[in-house]
Amino acid sequence: MRRAVAAIGTFDGVHKGHITVVDKLKEIAAEKDVDPIVITFDNHPLTVIAPERIPSSITTTEKKCELLRGAGVMALVMHFDNEMRETTARDWMRRLRDDYGVVGLVVGYDNTFGSDGVTHSIADYKRIGAELGIEVVEAPFVAGISSSAIRKAIIAGDIDHATSMLGRYYSISGTVVTGNRLGRTIGFPTANLLPHPELTIPANGVYAAIAVLPDGSRRQAIVNIGTRPTVRRGDQRTVEAHIIDFDGDLYGQSISLVFRKRLRNEMKFKSIEALRQQIEKDRDAAKVFLSDATKSGK
Numbered sequence: 001m002r003r004a005v006a007a008i009g010t011f012d013g014v015h016k017g018h019i020t021v022v023d024k025l026k027e028i029a030a031e032k033d034v035d036p037i038v039i040t041f042d043n044h045p046l047t048v049i050a051p052e053r054i055p056s057s058i059t060t061t062e063k064k065c066e067l068l069r070g071a072g073v074m075a076l077v078m079h080f081d082n083e084m085r086e087t088t089a090r091d092w093m094r095r096l097r098d099d100y101g102v103v104g105l106v107v108g109y110d111n112t113f114g115s116d117g118v119t120h121s122i123a124d125y126k127r128i129g130a131e132l133g134i135e136v137v138e139a140p141f142v143a144g145i146s147s148s149a150i151r152k153a154i155i156a157g158d159i160d161h162a163t164s165m166l167g168r169y170y171s172i173s174g175t176v177v178t179g180n181r182l183g184r185t186i187g188f189p190t191a192n193l194l195p196h197p198e199l200t201i202p203a204n205g206v207y208a209a210i211a212v213l214p215d216g217s218r219r220q221a222i223v224n225i226g227t228r229p230t231v232r233r234g235d236q237r238t239v240e241a242h243i244i245d246f247d248g249d250l251y252g253q254s255i256s257l258v259f260r261k262r263l264r265n266e267m268k269f270k271s272i273e274a275l276r277q278q279i280e281k282d283r284d285a286a287k288v289f290l291s292d293a294t295k296s297g298k
Helices: 016-032 061-070 089-100 122-132 147-155 159-166 272-289
Strands: 004-008 035-039 074-078 102-107 136-138 171-177 190-194 205-212 217-227 237-244 254-264
Touching: 004 016, 004 089, 016 035, 035 089, 035 122, 035 217, 061 074, 074 089, 089 102, 089 122, 122 272, 136 205, 147 159, 159 254, 190 254, 205 237, 205 272, 217 254, 217 272, 237 254, 254 272
Parallel strands: 004 035, 004 102, 035 074, 102 136
Antiparallel strands: 171 190, 171 254, 190 237, 205 217, 205 254, 217 237
16 A cells, blocks of 8 residues: 555635645655645535535535646545544544555644544644654645635625635536527527536626536636526526527536626616627627637636
């Protein structure tokens, strides 16, 4: 069994703070000539500990693992259950040593694990680790960046701030479903996205985005999130993307939307014609922000 240096956590979003942990992990792994691994979960620990407090996710498990691999570490995904909830920090570390060959552990400044973790300081983890033959190292502190802060920015529609904390543009994915087809009648057909249910959805409004299609191609798009007050009553939110200069059939297929810029708030217009004219303006504004996006791959 190969030896490893590990970090444990939800790693939701794999943001700049997480990347600092990953970089430290790789640095120590290189020094020890062992593998760097991140141990994460396919469910938030709060699903077991306090279901009423479960936050929405910034990334799906699949996307999280993809981002971690891209950062140069292997992701080991576990399911957090009652047995894990009752496991002490010492038993966690013993299991990591015995089952996964862990000889080092990188801990973030606010990272705790184990049923008794809330009472432990970094010094406590280092002491327990030393007794078990595991070197515990504290990762560098990155101020002002956290999954909860990013989540709040997305919910507020502050895409610029979310982007700065993530270190990349925020994206959501889901399946294209049938809508009311009104957009097609006014010259702006839309792909109606049913996002993965756990994902954080940006605030109501209109966004410049990149649509990543099933074949991997990237297209400029404008995305409306909201209740479509001009054409219907009710408060059911929808996510609709008009993919610029595209007329293919995407029903039943999975696409991703990469949010580049928030253009405006959602508005109620006096007529369908007024709505159509505004969408034209939105499209033109989006093209300015997205002029280099399909080429850059960002």
